[in-house]
Amino acid sequence: MNQEIAIEVKDLHISYKCLKSFSIKRSLLQMKKTQSTVFEAVRGVSFTVPKGEILGIVGKNGSGKSTMLRAIAGIFSADEGIIDLHGNSVSLLSIGVGFQRELTGRENIVLSGMLLGFTEEQVHEKMDEIIEFANLGEFIDMPVKTYSSGMHSKLAFSITAILEADIMLIDEVLSVGDTRFKKKSYNKMKELISNKDRTVIIVSHVSETLQELCTNVLWLHDGQVKMIGAPEDVLPVYEEFMS
Amino acid sequence: MWQRFKKDFNRFFSYAVFSARSDLKAEVASSYLNWLWWILDPLLFMLVYTFIAVIVFKSKIQYFPVFVFVGLTLWNFFNRTVLSSVKMVRNNSAIVSKVYIPKYILVLQKLMVNGFKMLISFVLVFVMMLIYRVPLSPKILYIIPILFVMVCLTFGLGCIVLHFGVFIDDLYNVTQVLLRLVFYMSGIFYSIGDRVEEPYKSILLKCNPVSMLIESARMSMLYDLTPYRKMIVLWGIVAVALVIVGIRTIYKYENSYVKVM
Numbered sequence: 001m002n003q004e005i006a007i008e009v010k011d012l013h014i015s016y017k018c019l020k021s022f023s024i025k026r027s028l029l030q031m032k033k034t035q036s037t038v039f040e041a042v043r044g045v046s047f048t049v050p051k052g053e054i055l056g057i058v059g060k061n062g063s064g065k066s067t068m069l070r071a072i073a074g075i076f077s078a079d080e081g082i083i084d085l086h087g088n089s090v091s092l093l094s095i096g097v098g099f100q101r102e103l104t105g106r107e108n109i110v111l112s113g114m115l116l117g118f119t120e121e122q123v124h125e126k127m128d129e130i131i132e133f134a135n136l137g138e139f140i141d142m143p144v145k146t147y148s149s150g151m152h153s154k155l156a157f158s159i160t161a162i163l164e165a166d167i168m169l170i171d172e173v174l175s176v177g178d179t180r181f182k183k184k185s186y187n188k189m190k191e192l193i194s195n196k197d198r199t200v201i202i203v204s205h206v207s208e209t210l211q212e213l214c215t216n217v218l219w220l221h222d223g224q225v226k227m228i229g230a231p232e233d234v235l236p237v238y239e240e241f242m243s
Numbered sequence: 244m245w246q247r248f249k250k251d252f253n254r255f256f257s258y259a260v261f262s263a264r265s266d267l268k269a270e271v272a273s274s275y276l277n278w279l280w281w282i283l284d285p286l287l288f289m290l291v292y293t294f295i296a297v298i299v300f301k302s303k304i305q306y307f308p309v310f311v312f313v314g315l316t317l318w319n320f321f322n323r324t325v326l327s328s329v330k331m332v333r334n335n336s337a338i339v340s341k342v343y344i345p346k347y348i349l350v351l352q353k354l355m356v357n358g359f360k361m362l363i364s365f366v367l368v369f370v371m372m373l374i375y376r377v378p379l380s381p382k383i384l385y386i387i388p389i390l391f392v393m394v395c396l397t398f399g400l401g402c403i404v405l406h407f408g409v410f411i412d413d414l415y416n417v418t419q420v421l422l423r424l425v426f427y428m429s430g431i432f433y434s435i436g437d438r439v440e441e442p443y444k445s446i447l448l449k450c451n452p453v454s455m456l457i458e459s460a461r462m463s464m465l466y467d468l469t470p471y472r473k474m475i476v477l478w479g480i481v482a483v484a485l486v487i488v489g490i491r492t493i494y495k496y497e498n499s500y501v502k503v504m
Contacts, residue, residue, distance in 0.1 A: 016502050024413050070501070074343035077498030092341060099337065100262070102269040111265065114258040115342045143269070 006088055006167060006199035007049040007072065013080035014067055015040040041067040043223040044081075049216075054193055054200045056214035056231065058207075058238050064223040065203045069169045072201070088166035088199070091116050101145040105136060105155055108144055112159045126162050133188070134158035135181070154181055161188050168192065170202045189213075207235050244491060255348045263355035281360050282367060285315045292432035304434055306465055309371045313464060314431035314457045316364040321397050321453055322422055323357045324350070328401035329408035329415045332500050339501060346497045347490050350401040354394065368464070377465055385463035385470050392475055393456050395482035402489025409500045429454040452478045 016039045042064040049055050057065050070076045072083055073092040099108045109130055113123035131140050134155045139147060147155070160168070170189075193200050193213055204210055210217055210231055217234040219227040227234050271278045289311045296302040296311070304310050331349045332339055339346070372379075408414050428451055430438075435447050435454055448455055448471070455478060459470030 024411060024417065070340070075340060075498070075501055100265070100269075103265050107265045107268075111258070111262055114255075114261060115338065115344060117254065120257060120261060 004051040004086075005048050006051040006053075006086060007201070008084040008086070009048070009068075009072070009081070010046050010084075011081040012042055012045045012068065012071065012078055012083065013040065014042040014064070014071055014076060015079050041223055042071070045220070045223070045225055046081075047218060047225065047228060049199055049201065051199055052196045053216060054202065054214045056210035056217040057201060057203045057220060058205070058210065058217060058235070059220035059226075060242065063220045065220055066171055068220070069171055069201065069203060072167075073169055085167060089117055090167040090169065091160050091163070091165035092169045092171065099144045099152070099156075102143055104143055105134075105140040105147070106131070108155070109159055112156075113163050116160070116163055116165065118163055123163065130158045130162045133162060133184075150178065150181075157185055161185070161192060164192065164195075164198070166197070167199045168201075170200065170204075207239060211235060244494060247494070248490060251345045251348075255345060256351075258344075259348050259352040259355060262352050263359070266352070266356050267359060281363050285312060285319060285364050286367070288315055296432050300433070302433065304437070306372075306375045306377055309368065309375055309377065309465060310434075310461055311432050312364075312368050312371060313461050314429070316361055316368060317393060317457050317460060318426065318429065318431050318453070319364070320357050320361040321393065322426070324353050324397045325400050325404055326415075326418060326422060327353050328405045329418050331401075331405045332409045346405060346493050346500065347398075347402050350398060350405055354398055354401065358394070372464070378467065380467040382463045382467055382469060385472075385475075386460055388475055388479070389456055389460050389463070389470065392452070392479040392482050395479070395486050396452055396456075399482055399485025399487075399489045402493055403485065406489070406492050406496060409503055425451065425453055429457055431457070434458075449474060452481070 045064075045068065047055075057068070059065050067076065069092060071078055072085070073090055075092070100111060103111070106127070109127060110120060110123050113126075114120060134140070134157075136147075136151055136155060139151060144152065144155075190213065192198060202210065202213065214231050217227075217229065217231045217238075218225060219234055219238050227237060289308055292311045292315075293308050296304075297307060327334075328350050331353070332346060335349055338344060404414070404418065428447055430447070435444060435458065439447060448458060455471060455474050459475060462468035462470045
Protein backbone atom coordinates (compact mmCIF):
# COMPACT_ATOMS: atom_id res chain seq x y z
CA MET A 1 0.00 0.00 0.00
CA ASN A 2 1.31 3.43 -0.84
CA GLN A 3 1.65 6.00 1.85
CA GLU A 4 -0.02 8.82 -0.02
CA ILE A 5 -2.05 10.91 2.38
CA ALA A 6 -5.71 11.44 1.57
CA ILE A 7 -6.97 13.41 4.54
CA GLU A 8 -4.96 15.70 6.68
CA VAL A 9 -6.51 17.39 9.67
CA LYS A 10 -4.37 19.76 11.67
CA ASP A 11 -5.30 21.35 14.97
CA LEU A 12 -8.98 21.54 14.11
CA HIS A 13 -11.20 23.77 16.22
CA ILE A 14 -14.92 24.12 15.63
CA SER A 15 -17.14 26.09 17.93
CA TYR A 16 -20.72 27.22 17.93
CA LYS A 17 -20.37 30.69 19.30
CA CYS A 18 -22.43 33.86 19.07
CA LEU A 19 -24.25 32.35 16.17
CA LYS A 20 -27.64 32.24 17.75
CA SER A 21 -30.11 33.65 15.32
CA PHE A 22 -31.97 36.56 16.77
CA SER A 23 -35.31 38.06 16.08
CA ILE A 24 -36.11 41.72 15.83
CA LYS A 25 -39.16 41.28 18.02
CA ARG A 26 -37.20 39.58 20.74
CA SER A 27 -34.42 42.13 20.77
CA LEU A 28 -36.98 44.91 21.06
CA LEU A 29 -38.84 43.27 23.92
CA GLN A 30 -35.82 42.27 25.93
CA MET A 31 -33.58 45.23 26.19
CA LYS A 32 -30.87 43.38 28.03
CA LYS A 33 -28.26 41.78 25.89
CA THR A 34 -28.52 38.06 25.42
CA GLN A 35 -25.36 36.35 26.38
CA SER A 36 -23.66 34.57 23.58
CA THR A 37 -22.74 31.13 24.74
CA VAL A 38 -19.67 29.54 23.30
CA PHE A 39 -19.64 25.85 22.80
CA GLU A 40 -16.53 24.29 21.44
CA ALA A 41 -17.44 21.00 19.79
CA VAL A 42 -14.03 20.11 18.44
CA ARG A 43 -10.91 21.40 20.14
CA GLY A 44 -7.56 20.82 18.61
CA VAL A 45 -7.88 17.55 16.75
CA SER A 46 -5.10 16.51 14.41
CA PHE A 47 -4.72 13.31 12.45
CA THR A 48 -3.87 12.07 8.99
CA VAL A 49 -5.47 9.28 7.03
CA PRO A 50 -3.37 7.62 4.33
CA LYS A 51 -5.05 6.74 1.07
CA GLY A 52 -6.97 3.48 1.22
CA GLU A 53 -7.24 3.42 4.96
CA ILE A 54 -10.42 2.93 6.92
CA LEU A 55 -10.60 5.06 10.01
CA GLY A 56 -13.23 4.41 12.63
CA ILE A 57 -14.27 7.14 15.02
CA VAL A 58 -15.81 6.33 18.37
CA GLY A 59 -16.88 8.47 21.27
CA LYS A 60 -19.91 9.17 23.38
CA ASN A 61 -22.80 11.28 22.17
CA GLY A 62 -21.89 14.92 21.73
CA SER A 63 -18.17 14.37 21.57
CA GLY A 64 -17.91 16.13 18.21
CA LYS A 65 -17.85 13.18 15.85
CA SER A 66 -20.56 14.31 13.49
CA THR A 67 -19.38 17.90 13.62
CA MET A 68 -15.96 16.81 12.49
CA LEU A 69 -17.34 14.67 9.68
CA ARG A 70 -19.37 17.58 8.42
CA ALA A 71 -16.32 19.80 8.58
CA ILE A 72 -14.38 17.30 6.47
CA ALA A 73 -17.28 17.17 4.02
CA GLY A 74 -17.01 20.95 3.65
CA ILE A 75 -20.35 21.81 5.18
CA PHE A 76 -18.92 23.48 8.26
CA SER A 77 -16.11 25.92 8.36
CA ALA A 78 -13.27 25.27 10.72
CA ASP A 79 -12.72 28.11 13.16
CA GLU A 80 -9.08 27.23 13.39
CA GLY A 81 -6.87 24.65 11.82
CA ILE A 82 -6.61 23.05 8.43
CA ILE A 83 -8.46 20.29 6.64
CA ASP A 84 -6.67 19.19 3.50
CA LEU A 85 -8.24 16.57 1.29
CA HIS A 86 -5.53 16.75 -1.37
CA GLY A 87 -8.08 17.24 -4.12
CA ASN A 88 -10.08 14.10 -3.46
CA SER A 89 -13.84 14.07 -3.94
CA VAL A 90 -15.77 13.47 -0.78
CA SER A 91 -19.26 12.33 0.05
CA LEU A 92 -21.00 12.20 3.36
CA LEU A 93 -23.17 9.18 3.81
CA SER A 94 -25.61 9.67 6.59
CA ILE A 95 -29.10 8.62 7.44
CA GLY A 96 -31.57 10.52 5.30
CA VAL A 97 -29.72 12.53 2.71
CA GLY A 98 -31.62 15.63 1.76
CA PHE A 99 -34.35 14.96 -0.73
CA GLN A 100 -36.85 17.29 -2.34
CA ARG A 101 -40.07 15.88 -0.98
CA GLU A 102 -42.24 16.83 -3.93
CA LEU A 103 -40.05 15.13 -6.53
CA THR A 104 -39.91 11.48 -7.49
CA GLY A 105 -37.21 9.12 -6.34
CA ARG A 106 -35.75 9.05 -9.82
CA GLU A 107 -35.37 12.81 -10.00
CA ASN A 108 -33.94 12.88 -6.52
CA ILE A 109 -31.27 10.44 -7.58
CA VAL A 110 -30.16 12.82 -10.31
CA LEU A 111 -30.31 15.82 -8.00
CA SER A 112 -28.35 14.15 -5.23
CA GLY A 113 -25.83 12.86 -7.73
CA MET A 114 -25.34 16.30 -9.19
CA LEU A 115 -24.92 17.74 -5.72
CA LEU A 116 -22.22 15.18 -5.09
CA GLY A 117 -20.39 16.52 -8.12
CA PHE A 118 -21.40 14.13 -10.89
CA THR A 119 -22.77 15.21 -14.24
CA GLU A 120 -26.27 14.33 -15.31
CA GLU A 121 -24.95 11.77 -17.81
CA GLN A 122 -22.79 10.07 -15.21
CA VAL A 123 -25.76 9.72 -12.91
CA HIS A 124 -27.94 8.36 -15.71
CA GLU A 125 -25.35 5.70 -16.42
CA LYS A 126 -25.56 4.50 -12.85
CA MET A 127 -29.29 5.04 -12.54
CA ASP A 128 -30.38 1.45 -13.15
CA GLU A 129 -27.84 0.12 -10.73
CA ILE A 130 -29.02 2.50 -8.02
CA ILE A 131 -32.68 1.70 -8.61
CA GLU A 132 -31.98 -2.00 -8.55
CA PHE A 133 -29.97 -1.73 -5.37
CA ALA A 134 -32.53 0.41 -3.60
CA ASN A 135 -35.21 -2.08 -4.59
CA LEU A 136 -38.14 0.26 -4.09
CA GLY A 137 -40.33 -1.20 -6.82
CA GLU A 138 -42.77 1.23 -8.35
CA PHE A 139 -42.16 3.75 -5.59
CA ILE A 140 -39.13 4.99 -7.48
CA ASP A 141 -41.47 7.04 -9.68
CA MET A 142 -43.51 8.41 -6.80
CA PRO A 143 -42.79 11.60 -4.87
CA VAL A 144 -40.40 11.06 -2.00
CA LYS A 145 -42.96 12.41 0.47
CA THR A 146 -44.90 9.16 0.05
CA TYR A 147 -41.92 7.07 1.21
CA SER A 148 -41.65 5.38 4.55
CA SER A 149 -38.60 6.28 6.59
CA GLY A 150 -37.01 2.95 5.75
CA MET A 151 -37.45 3.46 2.03
CA HIS A 152 -36.06 6.94 2.42
CA SER A 153 -32.84 5.68 3.96
CA LYS A 154 -32.58 2.83 1.48
CA LEU A 155 -32.64 5.25 -1.41
CA ALA A 156 -30.20 7.57 0.32
CA PHE A 157 -27.79 4.76 0.99
CA SER A 158 -28.01 3.39 -2.54
CA ILE A 159 -27.22 6.75 -4.11
CA THR A 160 -24.07 7.39 -2.13
CA ALA A 161 -22.98 3.78 -2.21
CA ILE A 162 -23.20 3.39 -5.98
CA LEU A 163 -21.99 6.84 -6.93
CA GLU A 164 -18.55 6.34 -5.55
CA ALA A 165 -16.40 9.16 -4.26
CA ASP A 166 -12.71 9.00 -3.37
CA ILE A 167 -13.39 9.64 0.27
CA MET A 168 -16.49 8.33 1.97
CA LEU A 169 -17.65 9.58 5.31
CA ILE A 170 -20.11 7.26 6.94
CA ASP A 171 -22.20 8.42 9.84
CA GLU A 172 -23.77 5.45 11.59
CA VAL A 173 -25.49 4.31 8.46
CA LEU A 174 -24.79 0.63 8.72
CA SER A 175 -28.21 -0.11 10.09
CA VAL A 176 -30.55 0.93 7.34
CA GLY A 177 -33.85 -0.60 6.37
CA ASP A 178 -35.08 -4.11 7.08
CA THR A 179 -32.91 -7.11 7.88
CA ARG A 180 -32.48 -8.07 4.28
CA PHE A 181 -31.42 -4.63 3.16
CA LYS A 182 -29.21 -4.33 6.20
CA LYS A 183 -27.29 -7.42 5.17
CA LYS A 184 -27.10 -6.22 1.60
CA SER A 185 -25.91 -2.77 2.54
CA TYR A 186 -23.39 -4.16 4.96
CA ASN A 187 -21.92 -6.33 2.23
CA LYS A 188 -21.91 -3.44 -0.20
CA MET A 189 -20.23 -1.36 2.42
CA LYS A 190 -17.52 -3.94 2.86
CA GLU A 191 -17.06 -4.16 -0.87
CA LEU A 192 -16.74 -0.39 -1.17
CA ILE A 193 -14.41 -0.19 1.74
CA SER A 194 -12.17 -2.97 0.58
CA ASN A 195 -11.32 -0.98 -2.55
CA LYS A 196 -7.68 -0.09 -2.06
CA ASP A 197 -8.06 3.39 -3.51
CA ARG A 198 -10.88 4.46 -1.30
CA THR A 199 -10.41 6.26 1.95
CA VAL A 200 -13.16 5.84 4.46
CA ILE A 201 -14.09 7.36 7.79
CA ILE A 202 -16.77 5.57 9.76
CA VAL A 203 -18.51 6.90 12.81
CA SER A 204 -20.20 4.16 14.76
CA HIS A 205 -21.17 2.98 18.20
CA VAL A 206 -20.97 -0.68 17.29
CA SER A 207 -17.57 -1.97 18.26
CA GLU A 208 -17.90 -5.24 16.35
CA THR A 209 -18.36 -3.39 13.08
CA LEU A 210 -15.36 -1.22 13.66
CA GLN A 211 -13.30 -4.18 14.79
CA GLU A 212 -14.07 -5.95 11.56
CA LEU A 213 -13.82 -3.07 9.09
CA CYS A 214 -11.31 -0.57 10.31
CA THR A 215 -7.58 -0.36 10.05
CA ASN A 216 -7.37 2.40 12.62
CA VAL A 217 -9.64 3.79 15.29
CA LEU A 218 -9.80 7.31 16.64
CA TRP A 219 -11.46 7.90 20.00
CA LEU A 220 -12.87 11.37 20.46
CA HIS A 221 -13.74 12.56 23.91
CA ASP A 222 -15.20 16.02 24.50
CA GLY A 223 -13.79 17.28 21.26
CA GLN A 224 -10.29 16.00 21.83
CA VAL A 225 -8.40 12.93 20.69
CA LYS A 226 -8.24 10.54 23.59
CA MET A 227 -6.61 7.70 21.75
CA ILE A 228 -5.71 6.72 18.24
CA GLY A 229 -4.36 3.38 17.08
CA ALA A 230 -5.20 -0.12 15.94
CA PRO A 231 -8.74 -1.32 16.73
CA GLU A 232 -7.42 -4.06 19.03
CA ASP A 233 -5.74 -1.47 21.20
CA VAL A 234 -8.32 1.28 21.28
CA LEU A 235 -11.66 -0.54 21.36
CA PRO A 236 -11.20 -2.55 24.56
CA VAL A 237 -10.14 0.55 26.46
CA TYR A 238 -13.07 2.46 25.04
CA GLU A 239 -15.50 -0.32 25.97
CA GLU A 240 -14.18 -0.33 29.48
CA PHE A 241 -14.44 3.43 29.74
CA MET A 242 -18.02 3.45 28.59
CA SER A 243 -19.29 0.72 30.88
CA MET B 244 -13.28 35.13 -5.61
CA TRP B 245 -13.84 35.32 -9.36
CA GLN B 246 -11.92 32.06 -9.88
CA ARG B 247 -13.92 30.26 -7.24
CA PHE B 248 -17.16 31.65 -8.57
CA LYS B 249 -16.35 30.45 -12.08
CA LYS B 250 -15.49 26.97 -10.84
CA ASP B 251 -18.55 26.64 -8.60
CA PHE B 252 -20.81 28.12 -11.21
CA ASN B 253 -19.70 25.60 -13.81
CA ARG B 254 -20.15 22.75 -11.40
CA PHE B 255 -23.52 23.70 -9.95
CA PHE B 256 -25.19 25.47 -12.83
CA SER B 257 -26.51 22.26 -14.34
CA TYR B 258 -27.79 21.29 -10.91
CA ALA B 259 -29.75 24.53 -10.69
CA VAL B 260 -31.22 23.99 -14.15
CA PHE B 261 -32.22 20.42 -13.48
CA SER B 262 -33.61 21.26 -10.07
CA ALA B 263 -35.64 24.15 -11.46
CA ARG B 264 -37.00 21.93 -14.21
CA SER B 265 -37.99 19.25 -11.73
CA ASP B 266 -39.63 21.83 -9.51
CA LEU B 267 -41.77 23.04 -12.39
CA LYS B 268 -42.56 19.49 -13.39
CA ALA B 269 -43.53 18.56 -9.85
CA GLU B 270 -45.79 21.58 -9.68
CA VAL B 271 -47.58 20.43 -12.81
CA ALA B 272 -47.71 16.81 -11.71
CA SER B 273 -49.11 17.42 -8.25
CA SER B 274 -52.27 18.89 -9.69
CA TYR B 275 -53.41 19.18 -13.26
CA LEU B 276 -54.77 22.65 -12.66
CA ASN B 277 -51.55 23.91 -11.22
CA TRP B 278 -49.87 25.11 -14.38
CA LEU B 279 -53.11 26.82 -15.23
CA TRP B 280 -52.51 28.91 -12.13
CA TRP B 281 -49.34 30.30 -13.65
CA ILE B 282 -51.67 31.95 -16.15
CA LEU B 283 -54.74 32.42 -14.02
CA ASP B 284 -52.99 34.10 -11.15
CA PRO B 285 -51.81 37.21 -12.99
CA LEU B 286 -54.95 37.19 -15.13
CA LEU B 287 -57.31 37.27 -12.16
CA PHE B 288 -55.26 39.85 -10.30
CA MET B 289 -55.30 41.93 -13.43
CA LEU B 290 -59.11 41.86 -13.28
CA VAL B 291 -59.06 42.89 -9.63
CA TYR B 292 -56.79 45.86 -10.22
CA THR B 293 -58.60 46.84 -13.38
CA PHE B 294 -61.82 46.94 -11.39
CA ILE B 295 -60.30 49.11 -8.68
CA ALA B 296 -58.51 51.45 -11.03
CA VAL B 297 -61.17 51.87 -13.68
CA ILE B 298 -64.35 51.80 -11.56
CA VAL B 299 -63.14 53.27 -8.29
CA PHE B 300 -60.36 55.62 -9.33
CA LYS B 301 -61.65 56.38 -12.83
CA SER B 302 -58.35 55.72 -14.46
CA LYS B 303 -58.13 56.64 -18.16
CA ILE B 304 -54.95 54.84 -19.10
CA GLN B 305 -54.79 53.46 -22.61
CA TYR B 306 -54.73 49.63 -22.86
CA PHE B 307 -55.23 49.48 -19.10
CA PRO B 308 -55.48 45.68 -18.70
CA VAL B 309 -52.22 45.18 -20.61
CA PHE B 310 -50.68 48.00 -18.61
CA VAL B 311 -51.51 46.18 -15.37
CA PHE B 312 -50.44 42.84 -16.77
CA VAL B 313 -46.93 44.04 -17.66
CA GLY B 314 -46.57 45.46 -14.15
CA LEU B 315 -47.79 42.30 -12.46
CA THR B 316 -45.57 40.06 -14.56
CA LEU B 317 -42.41 41.86 -13.55
CA TRP B 318 -43.57 42.42 -10.00
CA ASN B 319 -44.45 38.77 -9.38
CA PHE B 320 -41.03 37.69 -10.55
CA PHE B 321 -39.27 40.13 -8.26
CA ASN B 322 -41.57 39.64 -5.29
CA ARG B 323 -41.63 35.85 -5.31
CA THR B 324 -37.90 35.43 -5.71
CA VAL B 325 -36.91 37.92 -3.04
CA LEU B 326 -39.53 36.72 -0.57
CA SER B 327 -38.62 33.06 -0.93
CA SER B 328 -34.93 33.90 -0.52
CA VAL B 329 -35.52 34.94 3.09
CA LYS B 330 -36.18 31.39 4.25
CA MET B 331 -34.11 29.76 1.57
CA VAL B 332 -31.48 28.15 3.77
CA ARG B 333 -33.99 27.03 6.36
CA ASN B 334 -36.27 25.47 3.77
CA ASN B 335 -33.38 23.65 2.17
CA SER B 336 -31.81 22.51 5.42
CA ALA B 337 -31.98 18.92 4.22
CA ILE B 338 -29.55 19.70 1.43
CA VAL B 339 -27.52 22.37 3.12
CA SER B 340 -26.64 20.19 6.11
CA LYS B 341 -25.62 17.21 3.98
CA VAL B 342 -23.48 18.49 1.12
CA TYR B 343 -21.63 21.63 0.24
CA ILE B 344 -23.47 23.86 -2.17
CA PRO B 345 -22.79 27.53 -2.79
CA LYS B 346 -25.93 29.01 -1.27
CA TYR B 347 -26.52 31.50 -4.07
CA ILE B 348 -27.23 28.51 -6.30
CA LEU B 349 -30.45 28.09 -4.31
CA VAL B 350 -31.44 31.65 -5.23
CA LEU B 351 -30.46 30.97 -8.82
CA GLN B 352 -32.71 27.93 -8.86
CA LYS B 353 -35.69 29.93 -7.62
CA LEU B 354 -34.83 32.67 -10.08
CA MET B 355 -35.12 30.16 -12.90
CA VAL B 356 -38.42 28.76 -11.67
CA ASN B 357 -39.94 32.22 -11.36
CA GLY B 358 -38.24 33.33 -14.55
CA PHE B 359 -39.96 30.58 -16.46
CA LYS B 360 -43.31 31.62 -15.05
CA MET B 361 -42.50 35.19 -16.04
CA LEU B 362 -41.84 34.08 -19.61
CA ILE B 363 -45.23 32.38 -19.78
CA SER B 364 -46.74 35.55 -18.42
CA PHE B 365 -44.97 37.55 -21.13
CA VAL B 366 -46.43 35.30 -23.79
CA LEU B 367 -49.82 36.28 -22.41
CA VAL B 368 -48.82 39.92 -22.57
CA PHE B 369 -48.17 39.51 -26.28
CA VAL B 370 -51.49 37.77 -26.78
CA MET B 371 -53.21 40.65 -25.02
CA MET B 372 -51.29 43.17 -27.07
CA LEU B 373 -52.70 41.49 -30.16
CA ILE B 374 -56.22 41.56 -28.77
CA TYR B 375 -55.98 45.22 -27.83
CA ARG B 376 -54.29 45.99 -31.16
CA VAL B 377 -51.30 47.65 -29.58
CA PRO B 378 -49.06 48.79 -32.46
CA LEU B 379 -45.69 47.06 -32.36
CA SER B 380 -42.58 49.17 -32.64
CA PRO B 381 -38.88 48.31 -32.69
CA LYS B 382 -38.60 50.03 -29.31
CA ILE B 383 -39.95 46.83 -27.85
CA LEU B 384 -36.38 45.52 -28.00
CA TYR B 385 -35.59 47.71 -24.99
CA ILE B 386 -37.28 44.99 -22.98
CA ILE B 387 -34.09 42.92 -23.23
CA PRO B 388 -31.82 45.25 -21.21
CA ILE B 389 -34.75 45.99 -18.90
CA LEU B 390 -35.18 42.31 -18.13
CA PHE B 391 -31.45 41.90 -17.69
CA VAL B 392 -31.33 44.62 -15.04
CA MET B 393 -34.42 43.14 -13.39
CA VAL B 394 -32.84 39.69 -13.17
CA CYS B 395 -29.56 41.05 -11.76
CA LEU B 396 -31.38 43.21 -9.25
CA THR B 397 -33.54 40.32 -8.10
CA PHE B 398 -30.63 37.93 -7.83
CA GLY B 399 -28.45 40.38 -5.94
CA LEU B 400 -31.17 41.31 -3.48
CA GLY B 401 -32.11 37.63 -3.12
CA CYS B 402 -28.55 36.73 -2.11
CA ILE B 403 -28.32 39.52 0.42
CA VAL B 404 -31.73 38.72 1.90
CA LEU B 405 -30.79 35.03 2.06
CA HIS B 406 -27.74 35.90 4.14
CA PHE B 407 -29.63 37.97 6.70
CA GLY B 408 -32.56 35.56 6.68
CA VAL B 409 -30.35 32.92 8.25
CA PHE B 410 -29.52 35.03 11.26
CA ILE B 411 -32.72 36.99 11.78
CA ASP B 412 -35.73 34.87 12.62
CA ASP B 413 -38.50 37.29 11.79
CA LEU B 414 -36.98 38.87 8.72
CA TYR B 415 -39.73 37.20 6.73
CA ASN B 416 -42.42 39.36 8.32
CA VAL B 417 -40.38 42.50 7.84
CA THR B 418 -39.63 41.67 4.22
CA GLN B 419 -43.29 41.03 3.57
CA VAL B 420 -44.24 44.48 4.80
CA LEU B 421 -41.40 46.16 2.94
CA LEU B 422 -42.27 44.38 -0.28
CA ARG B 423 -45.88 45.44 0.07
CA LEU B 424 -44.69 49.02 0.46
CA VAL B 425 -42.57 48.69 -2.68
CA PHE B 426 -45.57 47.20 -4.44
CA TYR B 427 -47.67 50.29 -3.79
CA MET B 428 -44.77 52.56 -4.64
CA SER B 429 -44.17 50.83 -7.95
CA GLY B 430 -47.34 51.87 -9.73
CA ILE B 431 -48.45 48.38 -10.66
CA PHE B 432 -52.07 49.47 -11.13
CA TYR B 433 -51.69 53.20 -11.53
CA SER B 434 -49.37 55.43 -13.45
CA ILE B 435 -46.88 57.21 -11.25
CA GLY B 436 -46.38 59.75 -14.03
CA ASP B 437 -50.05 60.80 -14.00
CA ARG B 438 -51.06 60.32 -10.42
CA VAL B 439 -48.17 61.49 -8.28
CA GLU B 440 -47.12 65.11 -7.83
CA GLU B 441 -43.57 66.33 -7.97
CA PRO B 442 -41.19 65.95 -6.19
CA TYR B 443 -42.46 62.49 -5.18
CA LYS B 444 -42.94 61.53 -8.81
CA SER B 445 -39.26 61.78 -9.69
CA ILE B 446 -38.25 60.19 -6.40
CA LEU B 447 -40.48 57.21 -6.98
CA LEU B 448 -39.40 56.81 -10.56
CA LYS B 449 -35.70 57.30 -10.00
CA CYS B 450 -35.01 55.82 -6.58
CA ASN B 451 -37.26 52.80 -6.84
CA PRO B 452 -35.71 50.54 -9.46
CA VAL B 453 -38.79 48.32 -9.63
CA SER B 454 -41.10 51.16 -10.62
CA MET B 455 -38.51 52.55 -13.02
CA LEU B 456 -38.13 49.17 -14.75
CA ILE B 457 -41.86 48.50 -14.90
CA GLU B 458 -42.53 51.98 -16.24
CA SER B 459 -39.77 51.54 -18.83
CA ALA B 460 -41.13 48.18 -19.90
CA ARG B 461 -44.55 49.69 -20.47
CA MET B 462 -43.19 52.65 -22.38
CA SER B 463 -41.23 50.49 -24.77
CA MET B 464 -43.78 47.74 -25.20
CA LEU B 465 -47.10 49.56 -25.24
CA TYR B 466 -46.64 53.24 -25.94
CA ASP B 467 -43.82 53.41 -28.47
CA LEU B 468 -41.75 55.61 -26.17
CA THR B 469 -38.06 55.55 -25.40
CA PRO B 470 -37.61 54.31 -21.83
CA TYR B 471 -35.45 55.97 -19.19
CA ARG B 472 -32.21 54.85 -20.77
CA LYS B 473 -29.88 56.61 -18.36
CA MET B 474 -31.67 55.22 -15.32
CA ILE B 475 -31.60 51.71 -16.75
CA VAL B 476 -27.84 51.88 -17.21
CA LEU B 477 -27.38 53.43 -13.78
CA TRP B 478 -29.50 50.87 -12.01
CA GLY B 479 -27.88 48.18 -14.11
CA ILE B 480 -24.54 49.10 -12.57
CA VAL B 481 -26.08 49.09 -9.10
CA ALA B 482 -27.70 45.71 -9.78
CA VAL B 483 -24.42 44.14 -10.88
CA ALA B 484 -22.75 45.60 -7.80
CA LEU B 485 -25.49 44.04 -5.65
CA VAL B 486 -24.84 40.67 -7.27
CA ILE B 487 -21.13 40.94 -6.50
CA VAL B 488 -21.76 42.04 -2.92
CA GLY B 489 -24.32 39.25 -2.46
CA ILE B 490 -22.09 36.49 -3.75
CA ARG B 491 -19.14 37.81 -1.80
CA THR B 492 -21.15 37.93 1.43
CA ILE B 493 -22.44 34.42 0.92
CA TYR B 494 -18.97 33.06 0.22
CA LYS B 495 -17.65 34.69 3.34
CA TYR B 496 -20.30 33.46 5.75
CA GLU B 497 -22.04 30.47 4.18
CA ASN B 498 -20.15 27.84 6.13
CA SER B 499 -21.51 29.16 9.38
CA TYR B 500 -25.14 29.00 8.18
CA VAL B 501 -25.49 25.36 9.20
CA LYS B 502 -24.37 26.13 12.70
CA VAL B 503 -27.20 28.57 13.23
CA MET B 504 -29.98 26.19 12.32
